[in-house]
Amino acid sequence: MAEDLVKTIADLHEEEALRIVEERLRAGEDAFKILEDSRNAMEIVGKRFENREYFIPDLVYSGEILQEIAEIVKPKLTGANEFERLDKVIIGTVAGDIHDIGKNIVTFMLDINGFEVYDLGVDVPAQKFIEKAEETQARIIGLSGLLTLAFESMKETIEVIRGTGLRDKVKIMIGGGQINDEVRKYTGADAFGTDAMSAVLLVKDWAGEK
């Protein structure tokens, strides 16, 4: 039955998945186990995305299904059943840019890969990144931006971070459809990516370095 739920979610059968969840709860099953299955299903979704069998709409839809399940099971959860988290990552769309689709996908993919993600939203001033880094001690920062104006903003953000003495302690990645290595050099970032998978690989790489 556990297999059923994992497969049903991974194959994006929304109604069927919700029905199984309700049934299992009615049968008195531990809500935490249902969440665990959901998380396993999300890992499969992530793999399929990596392999280009799934695309952005599939991720969005699977996230939607996951959220519905979480809403059903949350009231039944007892105690602090949090999943153990890997490294912390701060992410946000840089000042002046209000695009969030790419950033949200990176957040989603990092989340299902087990990282603790602090998503600061869009149009984020440099100071916010710094405050969050100091508060959480996160050592990886992701700057997102779609527009070419974001290049300048990323550069400024990284300069402000440098000014605080924090630069040597954090790894900074930049991402967006228009980003390439020239832009990376221009902004002074450590690495760049143009899709969510490259962000996951970078973070895994950096997290493993310590």
Next chain:
Amino acid sequence: MIEEKTPEELLQERTKRVEDAVQLKVPDRVPVAPNFGFFYAKYAGITPEEAHYDYDKWAMAVKKTVLDFQPDMFVSPRMILLAPGPVLDMVDFKQIKWPGHGVSSNHSFQFVEEEYMKAEEYDAFIEDPSDYIIRTYLPRIYGVAEPFKMLPPLSSMMVGYAAVHLTAALARPEVTNAIETLSKAGAESLRWRSIMDSIHEELGGMGFPSCAQAIAEAPYDVIGDFLRGTRGVMLDMYRRPDKLIEATERVLPMQLQAAVFIAKRSGNPRVFIPLHKGADGFMSLEQFKTFYWPTLHKLITGLIDEGLTPWLFIEADYTSRLETIRDIPKGKAIYHFELTDIFKAKEVLGDVACIRGGVPSSLLCTGVPQEVKDCCKKLIDVVGRGGGFIMDAGSVIDEAKPENIRVMVDFTKEYGVYG
């Protein structure tokens, strides 16, 4: 000694150069048409906010840039702003943030993603789009149109003699007020339009054709951009696929009709069609063939049937869709690529469509002139071979180093000559 050409001769020469490229003939040289956006403002030393609010300054910025760079076509200033600042203020527009109103006065406007049409409203939209737009959609996107929610169904005008229901609703002070404000905004729009029209005429008189005056969108993008939002329309592919397809079919003839009307009135046959939400990664190829391409294909062929030239501005990456979009009449359309592998595009589509683009925006922003020159050389050698190519940036040029634009234009004029 070469005699100076008259502006009329230059206009004809440039127009023919572009049309030859579109028809896949070999022109005298590769046409070059930088896809200027807010670069006009930056280059001329005005802020995007001034571009929105000071119509004469904006017109002067466009003129200065075009005269300085001498492109084969210029981007209509109307395509960039879409609406001037005072009009956006008056109607209290919710769908974008513009300079000084949500984004800094030095930045271009940006779209605000929302579900402006709820998932359960598909039927109302499909049933009677005009009624839906006036009574439900406008109140959500124009603060000033909020009282239109009080109007009775517009079809009620059909019966009951003097359309008593409607006229009574129009007499409500809130509604009267909204109509008056919209009317003032309309007068302001006309003032703006006449200044934008005069810059077209002036530049035309100096020998420069514009890229396009008419605009249309792929029906799926109309639904995704303006009504349901990116997330909404993606979920609709799973939860209500039939409604989504029906809505795209409903939108198609409206897009066609509006574009044909404006293109014919302007005398410029090209119709700008920016593609947004059908790119690689944004949906599977199967979803593209199911939800996106069928009505886009009909839009393209419908415009071609009217003697017009669709200019598809294909944002993001379409490398996996090249075979699919081959299915259009030969030598009738422009495919303008951003991140698609343009060399592969030439291989797959070279005998079908004129290819435009190829110079990355990132290179124009951060590179040096020699790198731009190398990039243009390769594009002319490979994509320009045998004609059917227009040199351009891959995306809209907002920020770029002027010297990089200069070398892109001048080098293409020099090296891009067909011998």
